[in-house]
Amino acid sequence: MIKQVICINWGTKYGPRFINRLYAMVARNITPPFAFTCFTDSTEGVRPEVDCQPLPELDFVMPVNTKGKWPKARLWSERLGTLEGPVLFLDLDLVITGNLDEFFTYGGPDEVILSRNPAKPFERVGQTSVFRFPVGKLVSLQKTFLANPQAVADEYRYEQRFVTRNAPGGVDLFPKRWVQHFRYQCMHTFPLNLFLTPRLPKGTKIVIFPGGVHPEHAIQGGWVGREGWSLWQHLRGLNRKHKDGSRWRYLRHYMKPTAWVRDAWRE
Structure with missing residues (x-):
């Protein structure tokens, strides 16, 4: 059976650079045959191996002042382009560090399976940066959401919840070690983050980057808005005004350049 990988792109935040790198990482880490489909509002600059299909149309007003990626609700339609059966969704800004084949054989083909969310250790909530579902299985969620998008977003905050x-039928979760959260599980805690390069835990297949830190930031080191800063530059900026808030938060927001991210996040 062909392995179906999908992603979604809208607006200009990510675009072809992220789509093309994601395709290349998938191709290097999967056993053919596979298909890679991007639902997008622009095909400009996207490599020809990517099956670009239009964003599924939905008539709704996006919730405001909520953190979840609610445009992903487009993926919950009864039909999803020309695709049928189980699909593995991947966020555009993740890094693939291991073989993906087991993501297609874990559990049953009719199950909804999410990656684990380390940000909520005391709540069994999945992470939709990486999740597998059969096309059409989530249409009831879409109907509930479209009936009152703002109310649903206010109640749940995040679409993954x-x-x-x-x-x-409920959800299952992929094994814990397969998907790691860069900030929570790869970066060292303060003060070790000042001296040690972020680690890649053994057995990791995918590293996700929620929360504003992207692979490019990890490659350059420093932090968002301070890309490429040395430790000395970082410490010198401690007493300046900055958007991190407290000094404690500022000190935690530093990372050394991460070579393993550079080696993986490429075409």
Whole structure:
């Protein structure tokens, strides 16, 4: 059976650079045959191996002042372009560090399976940066969401919590070691982050980058808005005004350049 990988792109935040790198990482880490489909509002600059299909149309007003990526609700339609059966969704800004084949054989083909969310250790909530689902299985979620998008977003805040709590038949979670959160599970805690390069835990297949830190930031080191800063530059900026808030938060927001991210995040 062909392995179906999908992603979604809208606006200009990511675009072809991220799409093309994601395709290349998938191709290097999967056993053919596979298909890679990007649902996007622009095909300009996207490499020809990517099957670009239009964003599924939905008539709704996006929730405001919520942190979840609610445009992903487009993926919950009864039909998803020309695709059928189980698909593995990947965020555009993740890094693939191991073989993906087991993501397609874990559990049953009719199950909804999410990666684990280390940001909520005391709440069994999945992470939709990496998740597998059969096309059409989540249409009931879409109907509930479209009936009152703002109310759903206000209640659940994040679309991944909404999926975890309401997917028909419930959800399963991929093994913990397969998907790691860069900030929470790869970066060292203060003060070790000042001296040690972020680690790649053994057995990791995918590293996700929620929260504003992208692979490019990890490659350059420093932090968002301070890309490429040395430790000395970082410490010198401690007493300046900055958007990190407290000095404690500022000190935690530093990382050394990470070569393993550079080696993986490429075409």
